[in-house]
Amino acid sequence: MSAILPLRLEDVSFAAGGRTIIERATLSLEAGPSTIILGANGAGKSVLMRLMHGLLAPTTGRVAWSGEGARRRQAMVFQRPVMLRRSAIANVTYVLEVAGVPAAERERLAADALWEVGLRDLAHRPARVLSGGEQQRLALARAWALHPEVLFLDEPTANLDPSATREIETIIKAFDAAGTKIVMSTHSLGQARRLGDEVIYLHQGRVLERAPIDRFFPHPASPEAAAFVKGELPWA
Amino acid sequence: MLDALVSGLQLVATLDLQLWQIVGLSLAVSLSAVALASLLGLPLGAAIAVGRFPGRQAVIVVLNALMGLPPVVVGLVIYLLLSRAGPLGAFGLLFTPGAMVVAQTVLVLPIVAALARQSVEDAWREYEEQLRSLGVEGARAALTVLWDIRFSLLTAVLAGLGRASAEVGAVMIVGGNIDGVTRVMTTTIALETSKGDLPLALGLGMVLIAIVLVLNAGAHLIKEAARRRYG
Amino acid sequence: MGMTSRVLLAMLVCASAQAQTSYITVASTTSTEQSGLFKHLLPAYEKKTGVQVRVVALGTGQALDMGRRGDADVVFVHAKPLEEKFVAEGYGVQRFEVMYNDFVLVGPKSDPAKVGGTKDIVGALQKIKAAQAPFASRGDKSGTHFAELQLWKMAGIDIAKDKGPWYRDTGSGMGPTLNTAAGMNAYALTDRGTWLSFKNRGDLVISVEGDQRLFNQYGVILVNPAKYPHVKKELGQAFIDWIVSAEGQAAIAGYKIGGEQLFFPNAKR
Numbered sequence: 035m036s037a038i039l040p041l042r043l044e045d046v047s048f049a050a051g052g053r054t055i056i057e058r059a060t061l062s063l064e065a066g067p068s069t070i071i072l073g074a075n076g077a078g079k080s081v082l083m084r085l086m087h088g089l090l091a092p093t094t095g096r097v098a099w100s101g102e103g104a105r106r107r108q109a110m111v112f113q114r115p116v117m118l119r120r121s122a123i124a125n126v127t128y129v130l131e132v133a134g135v136p137a138a139e140r141e142r143l144a145a146d147a148l149w150e151v152g153l154r155d156l157a158h159r160p161a162r163v164l165s166g167g168e169q170q171r172l173a174l175a176r177a178w179a180l181h182p183e184v185l186f187l188d189e190p191t192a193n194l195d196p197s198a199t200r201e202i203e204t205i206i207k208a209f210d211a212a213g214t215k216i217v218m219s220t221h222s223l224g225q226a227r228r229l230g231d232e233v234i235y236l237h238q239g240r241v242l243e244r245a246p247i248d249r250f251f252p253h254p255a256s257p258e259a260a261a262f263v264k265g266e267l268p269w270a
Numbered sequence: 271m272l273d274a275l276v277s278g279l280q281l282v283a284t285l286d287l288q289l290w291q292i293v294g295l296s297l298a299v300s301l302s303a304v305a306l307a308s309l310l311g312l313p314l315g316a317a318i319a320v321g322r323f324p325g326r327q328a329v330i331v332v333l334n335a336l337m338g339l340p341p342v343v344v345g346l347v348i349y350l351l352l353s354r355a356g357p358l359g360a361f362g363l364l365f366t367p368g369a370m371v372v373a374q375t376v377l378v379l380p381i382v383a384a385l386a387r388q389s390v391e392d393a394w395r396e397y398e399e400q401l402r403s404l405g406v407e408g409a410r411a412a413l414t415v416l417w418d419i420r421f422s423l424l425t426a427v428l429a430g431l432g433r434a435s436a437e438v439g440a441v442m443i444v445g446g447n448i449d450g451v452t453r454v455m456t457t458t459i460a461l462e463t464s465k466g467d468l469p470l471a472l473g474l475g476m477v478l479i480a481i482v483l484v485l486n487a488g489a490h491l492i493k494e495a496a497r498r499r500y501g
Numbered sequence: 502m503g504m505t506s507r508v509l510l511a512m513l514v515c516a517s518a519q520a521q522t523s524y525i526t527v528a529s530t531t532s533t534e535q536s537g538l539f540k541h542l543l544p545a546y547e548k549k550t551g552v553q554v555r556v557v558a559l560g561t562g563q564a565l566d567m568g569r570r571g572d573a574d575v576v577f578v579h580a581k582p583l584e585e586k587f588v589a590e591g592y593g594v595q596r597f598e599v600m601y602n603d604f605v606l607v608g609p610k611s612d613p614a615k616v617g618g619t620k621d622i623v624g625a626l627q628k629i630k631a632a633q634a635p636f637a638s639r640g641d642k643s644g645t646h647f648a649e650l651q652l653w654k655m656a657g658i659d660i661a662k663d664k665g666p667w668y669r670d671t672g673s674g675m676g677p678t679l680n681t682a683a684g685m686n687a688y689a690l691t692d693r694g695t696w697l698s699f700k701n702r703g704d705l706v707i708s709v710e711g712d713q714r715l716f717n718q719y720g721v722i723l724v725n726p727a728k729y730p731h732v733k734k735e736l737g738q739a740f741i742d743w744i745v746s747a748e749g750q751a752a753i754a755g756y757k758i759g760g761e762q763l764f765f766p767n768a769k770r
Contacts, residue, residue: 089399106405116400119418119500128414129404162501176404354571354729362731364572365526365557446557449540464676465535466683466701 036101038108038183039065039215041086046095048081055081057239058095065183067231068216070247072223074262077236079219080188083110086217087186106133109177110186113193115169117161122153122172125161129176147179148172151205167198174205185209187218191225203229223263227251235259277473289474293481296454299367299441300434303374304382308427311379315386315426316412319394333387336380341373342439348373349443365446370454373440378430385426386416393419421496424489435482524553525736528565528573530644531674533719534558536694536763541756546743552736560674562642568592568722571729574737579644579692579719593722597745600753600764604648604715605696607679608634608688608708616688622712626656633667635687639678640670648717649690655714679705692717694763719764721745744768 041063048056055078063069063086071079084090085097087110101107118125126144135143148154151171156164161172170190177185187206191199206229210216220226226233226247233250235243237258245255254260318329350356352364352372363369393415401411416423438456445452447461455478462471533539534556543554559567561578568576569592576593578584587593606625608616614632616625629636639646653660660668669687671678675695682689683703691699696707709715721741726734743749750766757763 084399087403089402110403112400112403116397118414119420132404132406132410160500354731355569359571365555446555448555448557451553451555461535464531464674464680466676466680466699468701 038099038101038104040100042098044096046092049093055239059241065215068210068229069232070226070230071219071234073236078239079236083186083188107182108184109180109182111173111190113189115173117169119162121158122161123157126176126179130179143179147175150178151175167194170202182214184215189219273469277469292453292455292458299370302371303378303434304431306375307378307382307430311382312386315383316390316416319387319390320412333380333384337384341377341437344376345373345440345443369444370441373444374434378434381433382426382430386423389419389422390415421493424493428486428489522553524555525574525733527554527556527575527577528567529556529558529577530561531558532692532695535676536698538756542752545752560641560643568724573724574733575723577721579717580647581718584720592725594725596720596722599719599721599744599768600766601718602693602764604690604717605693605707606690606709607705609686610704610706617708619709620711622709622715623656625709629688630658635667635685637669637671637678637682637687637689640672697758
């Protein structure tokens with residue numbers, strides 16, 4: 035089974051409701067470095083991620099994975115997790131069933147995933163009564179059980195308090211250590227520096243800049259990025 | 271009105287055997303029809319909610335309109351189908367409780383399907399992205415959402431039950447209101463009214479309303495308990 | 502899911518149990534059903550033979566239509582010309598006379614058309630039309646409706662042409678028509694049986710009775726198995742044989758409300 039990365043976006047544009055939201059994005063995502071997508075509100079980060087993940091179809095251009103079966107070898111965690119009205123562990127066995135994992139293995143793999151994110155003791159709690167942080171960890175457990183090659187995260191800690199945020203970041207690092215490519219959008223520059231290896235800066239739907247973390251933050255190349263970093267800094 | 275109430279209570283208190291036989295048949299017919307209509311209608315509604323196909327809006331409009339199918343018209347059509355002179359006469363279903371279940375199922379199916387469609391469509395906005403991201407599509411996605419909102423769907427089922435237990439037009443025509451065989455609460459009320467025994471008819475009416483109230487209360491309690499447990 | 506399966510299973514058991522009971526379907530009229538005659542007559546028959554008699558009570562016209570569609574095994578109605586036509590058209594095997602009762606004209610105690618206490622039904626109808634007193638008609642192709650139309654004809658009145666707002670066509674059964682008549686203090690033609698067991702009389706009383714022309718004959722016919730092979734001809738014929746037999750006729754005579762006999766057996770022996 036060949037790798038699905040690199041993911042190539044070729045001249046991808048997306049328009050809706052008469053507005054162009056993503057304009058002629060061309061880039062290639064390689065395996066390895068954790069990619070942070072940065073940008074102001076309304077820059078198009080969420081839409082760009084959904085285009086990459088395949089939830090949206092580009093209006094023009096092409097989104098091309100390198101290997102076969104990319105659909106099943108990636109996962110996404112959203113800002114607001116959506117849990118099924120069943121127990122925490124049942125939410126994980128559900129995705130394993132969808133993925134075609136034989137029944138005998140599902141319980142075990144689900145339990146492993148829950149242990150990985152620290153939810154083992156809450157396995158049989160109804161998922162919808164869990165706290166925001168616990169639900170987000172459960173979302174990550176769901177993704178973990180699938181051992182994806184790419185994990186997309188759309189502002190995963192935007193609604194969480196600092197301690198829950200730390201827990202989530204720990205798990206994301208675990209994904210990275212296990213070999214999953216991380217593609218994450220965030221508002222927090224501190225989080226970007228903690229988790230990212232490279233930055234893609236999005237401004238009004240256009241990919242303005244792409245650079246390794248160490249080069250982007252002290253010296254963003256474009257004036258818009260510089261303004262963004264300076265403006266955001268008080269809240270980093 | 272007061273003697274109506276007294277009549278009704280007397281009937282219940284004396285555990286009148288005929289009354290309980292009629293009540294039992296009414297419940298058996300309506301509950302069976304609702305069960306059948308739900309089995310067919312809930313997945314149908316979910317499929318329409320989640321699916322995207324040409325003419326979808328027209329299908330939704332027609333489905334909603336069918337909620338208002340006149341019971342007496344349904345009764346007439348089913349009668350013509352089940353009559354010995356009709357295409358399905360060989361089954362000998364006319365003037366049996368089976369025919370009544372068929373007619374009420376036809377009446378209730380659009381109600382359950384249309385309301386389920388609305389509920390699933392509302393929920394779909396919440397679930398769609400996550401499910402598609404997990405690789406869940408089509409029928410599987412529709413059924414997953416359907417099961418997830420199962421307690422809200424009780425409302426659709428109750429609406430169907432209300433319609434079935436309240437109607438008289440369909441069961442009268444296809445059942446024939448045969449004493450001891452196809453006589454249910456609503457047809458009995460119609461009969462007693464036409465015999466001029468209005469207090470008895472009213473009394474029966476109150477028994478019918480009380481039964482439907484109890485069923486609704488039960489369903490409500492189930493919903494509340496589930497909400498507390500599952501979130 | 503367990504609950505649903507259990508309910509369906511119970512229904513299936515009930516249905517198959519009912520299918521095993523032998524029964525016949527009799528299309529009859531609302532007058533025989535609502536007078537309570539069948540409730541008195543049938544349990545005796547069922548006990549004796551073990552055959553359940555399922556009565557679908559409609560108007561005479563509808564009952565005969567049911568026979569024409571093959572949805573009944575026996576028809577038991579009261580409109581001789583229509584019954585004879587039914588047999589002549591090949592839908593029925595043979596017509597047997599069973600019993601008779603009579604029609605009565607009921608009307609408000611205040612008697613606006615001044616017909617109370619007379620024996621002349623034709624004269625009474627003419628007076629009602631002249632006075633334009635409210636009259637409630639069944640208008641539903643029933644035996645009673647048919648008889649009413651015959652009486653208007655005998656009175657020399659073309660009711661279809663000459664009716665005015667005083668003539669209320671309810672299009673419903675005897676009971677609902679009487680309810681309407683009681684509600685609007687109107688005259689109405691009804692069979693004595695339904696009247697005797699009718700409880701919502703309001704201000705209505707019997708205005709005209711005893712006229713020979715108010716005689717109302719009931720007949721019973723087996724639906725033709727040559728036309729509809731599924732008709733239960735042995736069981737149906739057994740019921741007909743019983744109802745014209747001495748035993749059946751005695752049972753009919755034995756039905757009384759408040760000491761008054763409703764139906765008078767007159768089967769030809």
